[in-house]
Amino acid sequence: MKIIIINGPNLNLLGKREKDIYGDLSFEEFYTTLKSKYPKIALSYFQSNIEGELIDKIQEVGFDHDGILLNAAAYTHTSVGIGDAVKAISAPVIEVHISNTFAREEFRHHSYISSGAKGVILGFGLQSYELALQSFLK
Numbered sequence: 001m002k003i004i005i006i007n008g009p010n011l012n013l014l015g016k017r018e019k020d021i022y023g024d025l026s027f028e029e030f031y032t033t034l035k036s037k038y039p040k041i042a043l044s045y046f047q048s049n050i051e052g053e054l055i056d057k058i059q060e061v062g063f064d065h066d067g068i069l070l071n072a073a074a075y076t077h078t079s080v081g082i083g084d085a086v087k088a089i090s091a092p093v094i095e096v097h098i099s100n101t102f103a104r105e106e107f108r109h110h111s112y113i114s115s116g117a118k119g120v121i122l123g124f125g126l127q128s129y130e131l132a133l134q135s136f137l138k
């Protein structure tokens, strides 16, 4: 099973960035552990701070992967383009957030991703990614 995690802007700074909200683990550390826990899943990871690169990656993997875990970060709340890309592909997308965006500022309550996603998992810290991954295991 081919699953990719796609992370948007500033998520490369996990472990350094607003630790009270996002914790003190880097994504690379978390990802290494996650990958070793699910050896049967062909898991890969992509991060970009650039909206167009995220759209390119969604298009590139969107017809041959079994699933995408997408944390579009701040673009979740602004990007019609990423929302359209999610709707354009055939691979199911799980929208993931580390924090509970509904418990934060109002501008984080709207997502351009959710309407095209298979499901949304948020608010469980980095465990949100693992819960989303588990949703693909039958």
Ligand code: DQA
Binding pocket: 009, 010, 011, 071, 072, 073, 074, 075, 076, 096, 097, 098, 099, 100, 101, 108
């Ligand atoms: C986030 C929530 C977004 O509102 C924010 O812009 C992020 C991270 C999360 O994972 O909690 O960068 O997507």
